[in-house]
Amino acid sequence: MPQSASGRAHDAVLRHIEESLRSGKLRLGDRLPGERALAEQFGISRGSVRGAIRSLEVMGVVRSATGSGPNSGTVIVSDPSSALGGALRMHVASHRLPLKDVVEARIMMETWSLEHAAVAPWDEEQLDDARRLLEAMDDDALSPEVFTLLDAQFHVALSSLAGNAVVSTMMDSMRGAISEFIDEAVTSRGTWDQMVHVLREHHRGIFEAVEARDGELAARLVHEHIDWFYRHAS
Structure with missing residues (x-):
């Protein structure tokens, strides 16, 4: 044919x-x-x-x-985040999509999500998903790779509270697109033991702000958190 x-x-x-x-x-x-x-x-x-x-x-x-x-x-099955994440990962690898721009887009979407989560009609059961991930990350025996996987799930769980399926999918996709950069950054540096304590502290602060429905504080803290991580990982 x-x-x-x-x-x-x-x-x-x-x-x-x-x-x-x-x-x-x-x-x-x-x-x-x-x-x-x-x-x-x-x-x-x-x-x-x-x-x-x-x-x-x-x-x-x-x-x-x-x-x-x-x-x-x-x-x-309809798994849009997997498909979008794969496409983004390829374009990040080709340098067509700069990592810096992906991170900036992530900050925009995640701060928007946490601001809107403050007034969204989620219930405690939905918040418990993020709480379980937060508690799981307190395990000192976790490898950096497992910690960053839980970290990604934690951010997506909080962002999903805003109730926007497209934003949640894009968030998940972007995390997948830069997962290799994150894994390489945390395993190739000798400062992981110090970094992980800061990350846990950041996560607790973000979670508490979301739980209190303080969208402005949650958005500011997550912005500072993401910016801090990429400055120390780059």
């Missing part, structure tokens, strides 16, 4: 799945028909179907697994 025709066949499958998701014909957890069925439905090659499925996997829309068990097949 000529490449232009193959591309149109690929796009036809993507448009069909997009329309099915929008209309509700397909929902999270549903399985797509097999390659052969989709190829017959669209009158295209199975190779074109596979290309479309791969694109959907990269976009975080589906998960594919081979075999014949209950977890096999192509399932609608």
